[in-house]
Amino acid sequence: MQDPRTTSEKILGWVAGVVVVLLLLGGLLFYFSLFDTPCEKMSGWDRVACEETKDEDHYQPGRN
Secondary structure, rough: OOOOOOOOHHHHHHHHHHHHHHHHHHHHHHHHHHHOOOOOOOOHHHHHHHHHHHOOOOOOOOOO
16 A cells, blocks of 8 residues: 655655654653662663763762
């Protein structure tokens, strides 16, 4: 079957999907940042993202 949507509609659909996913991820990051969880307690990609984006002013090494 032929997809009735044009190429530009498909591209807009993908862009809208990516924007929604980024907004959801941003909301989750903001939600979890309220609890100020140290990177050491995280695992996997969450820890990687935390270590890459942590604010040096608020980071306290060795904090439990």
